[in-house]
Amino acid sequence: MARTATTTDAFNAVAEAGRRQLLDALADGEATVGELVERLGFTQPQVSKHLGVLRAVDLVSVRVDGRRRWYRLNGPALQPVHDWVRSFEHTWNARLDRLDDLLAELQTTEGTP
Amino acid sequence: MARTATTTDAFNAVAEAGRRQLLDALADGEATVGELVERLGFTQPQVSKHLGVLRAVDLVSVRVDGRRRWYRLNGPALQPVHDWVRSFEHTWNARLDRLDDLLAELQTTEGTP
DNA sequence: TCACCATATACCGATATCAGAATATTTTCA
DNA sequence: TGAAAATATTCTGATATCGGTATATGGTGA
Numbered sequence: 247m248a249r250t251a252t253t254t255d256a257f258n259a260v261a262e263a264g265r266r267q268l269l270d271a272l273a274d275g276e277a278t279v280g281e282l283v284e285r286l287g288f289t290q291p292q293v294s295k296h297l298g299v300l301r302a303v304d305l306v307s308v309r310v311d312g313r314r315r316w317y318r319l320n321g322p323a324l325q326p327v328h329d330w331v332r333s334f335e336h337t338w339n340a341r342l343d344r345l346d347d348l349l350a351e352l353q354t355t356e357g358t359p
Numbered sequence: 360m361a362r363t364a365t366t367t368d369a370f371n372a373v374a375e376a377g378r379r380q381l382l383d384a385l386a387d388g389e390a391t392v393g394e395l396v397e398r399l400g401f402t403q404p405q406v407s408k409h410l411g412v413l414r415a416v417d418l419v420s421v422r423v424d425g426r427r428r429w430y431r432l433n434g435p436a437l438q439p440v441h442d443w444v445r446s447f448e449h450t451w452n453a454r455l456d457r458l459d460d461l462l463a464e465l466q467t468t469e470g471t472p
Numbered sequence: 473t474c475a476c477c478a479t480a481t482a483c484c485g486a487t488a489t490c491a492g493a494a495t496a497t498t499t500t501c502a
Numbered sequence: 503t504g505a506a507a508a509t510a511t512t513c514t515g516a517t518a519t520c521g522g523t524a525t526a527t528g529g530t531g532a
Contacts, residue, residue, distance in 0.1 A: 248517035249362060249489040250375055261374040262363055262520090266443065273447065279479060292521070294480055313478050313529040321450025328448065330379065331441045334386065337434025361487035362519040375490090392509055405491070407510055426499040426508050474532090481526065489517085496511065502504090 253302035256327050260305070264288065265296050272306060272319040279315060366415035369440050373418075377401065378409050385419060385432040392428060 252258045282293050300306040305323045309316040365371045384398055395406050413419045418436045422429040
């Protein structure tokens with residue numbers, strides 16, 4: 247058996263620094279492969295392949311427009327990662343710990359303005 | 360070139376589900392290799408090796424006590440991961456977005472009771 | 473239809489990973 | 503001193519990954 251496939255989860259997809267840069271770039275909005283190539287200085291096949299992995303775990307979506315493809319960030323796919331790490335937050339910041347309590351409280355009153 | 364080494368960052372170390380389970384288990388406090396073997400049902404060499412990776416990226420520390428070793432979670436090493444994911448939080452939750460602002464405000468007033 | 477642009481895909485070689493099994497190391501206690 | 507306990511290390515084989523280069527695919531406009 248080998249290492250867990252990069253296309254298994256967001257955790258594995260996001261482990262690669264280059265893919266994180268791609269997501270950072272897409273945080274500004276849709277982008278085309280060519281734009282990403284130029285902005286990040288990666289090679290075109292590199293960008294395409296990394297986007298392929300991100301797509302496999304649903305971290306990005308594509309919109310076809312003629313001969314170019316607009317890639318878009320799909321934030322919610324990062325939530326599992328966020329949730330997991332957040333459970334350790336209290337470990338390094340007591341203040342955040344108290345904020346978590348506040349958050350939990352706000353969540354339960356969701357929908358009651 | 361191959362995949363980024365698991366011992367490169369917290370991102371790569373944490374990509375493996377088994378290592379995440381180990382960290383979860385250590386969230387309750389110090390634990391011995393044997394205890395982790397029993398609690399998680401992993402093999403002893405598996406646990407030792409995974410702990411080795413986690414140690415390499417400083418996610419855990421060890422305390423030697425006779426012939427056993429007490430492993431302890433080092434939460435702050437997860438902060439880079441937390442910080443990165445958190446920058447995408449607004450993507451899926453406007454409410455949390457506003458909480459972030461509150462947090463930022465609290466941070467700046469740190470030390471002024 | 474043909475040349476061209478944008479992107480995807482295939483192939484390559486090098487490498488680190490992972491589980492498993494066996495074994496080494498160190499400490500304790502009788 | 504010697505056996506047993508706790509943990510680390512080594513070796514193996516299978517495999518997916520990654521960058522690079524080359525090439526395929528498909529849409530576009532003259």
